[in-house]
Amino acid sequence: MNQEQLQTIIFAELKTIAPESDPAELSPDENIREALDIDSYSFLKVLVGLNEQTGVDIPEADYGKLSTLQAMTEYLAARIR
């Protein structure tokens, strides 16, 4: 899975949570939850969705490492088998 495919998956997950948003407009280092006004329940749903799509298990202690688009992409890319 390349960077672009990964980003498509992330955008799709964010879009289900925040349908009115355009995740493509997020800057890479912006805090996703703040920018899209996502609460902790919805953020957990995004992570569960990413887990199902990519197979990457994200321990709870790592949730904070996926707070920006860039961090999220890098985190998943490094762990996808």
Next chain:
Amino acid sequence: MGDFCMPSLGADMETGKLVEWVVVPGQRVRRGDIVALVETQKGLFEIEIFADGIMGEPLVQAGQTVPVGTVLAHFQSDQESSRTDEDLIIPPPPVEQQPSVPEASSEVLPPTPQVKPVLGRIACSPSARRLAMELGVDLANVQGTGPNGAIRREDIEQAAQHQKIEQEDDAPGRGLPPETTADETPGSAMRRAIAAAVSRSNQDIPHYYLETDIDMSRPLQWLEEENRKRSMRERILPVVLLLKAVAKALHDVPDLNGFWQEDRLQPKTDIHIGFAVALRDGGLIAPAIHHVGTRNLDDLMQAMADLIERTRAGRLRSSEMTDSTITVTNLGDRGVKTVFGVIYPPQVALVGLGRISERPWAENGMLGARRCLTATLAADHRATDGHKGALFLDAFNRHLQHPEAL
């Protein structure tokens, strides 16, 4: 033969649109079955029947908008003698008795020819009638804009505004532009519904506020340990611990769990927590998570997830709109430290939860950094005193410090 009426889905509802009947005349139904879909300013709701029985002929067809209390269909209850639709109307409209029809028709109906009484009921909601009394507006002078000419709260507000302008003819600020009332969006309808509820709360309820800081280290450590054993899908959010601890503390201090009705506190045994959910397109709904006290944490997590999903999808049940015995507002996700809440009548308390963050914490002469939470209680001073409130917050903290027992 009993009646199945348009229920009041909260203090701020005046009319509802019958969107769909999901039962047919003659169908046997059980208490809690969904019989109709109703749309209000707050969205679409599944309306449950209040007793076992047999549905009769509908009197209101899909697509019609009618005031709260309008008979929607005949209903033959199995316990014909005892139960009426009053069971469904929790909380009941405040204070006033339903006036008799003749009085209503002479007092309320505006003298326009097309206006006719709605199914024999008066065309003015109890809350509008009450507002008229408070604002000194004579209902006879009010032109209703609701369905079939029914008088709504905004008609009263507008009439009061006119009276005020007439009285303050020479006052400065008279040249202000009129408020926009035209093309109303669903969002603005929701805003008005919230406005009505919180205005009533602020006018009627003498709030008192208490605040306490809670060391969350122990409960969070325990939860992290628990979550490590779970798949991502099964993990529990910290707010679930908080909800359960609220329920346990209410068990210890039951006077904060209930309604203020008929000039007295009516505590409830079941703990149904109204959980404030922000909607994506603005607005707020606080539907009830039922029986929080008797659920384990997994069960509670699932119930909360289900409720949030259905709230955002617009598929709540009528009981979830009417049963809440207390409200919890969690603004921690938005970085807020302290929440001073507005109680949702007829409830008598609201628990506000802020952000969990690392803060300096002094204990046994030592200063350290701990993950802390500021919890507040807004409570109705008619129902309880600060001492009770303090006992509640203390119990809340105590239960959180023993997460394994939650």
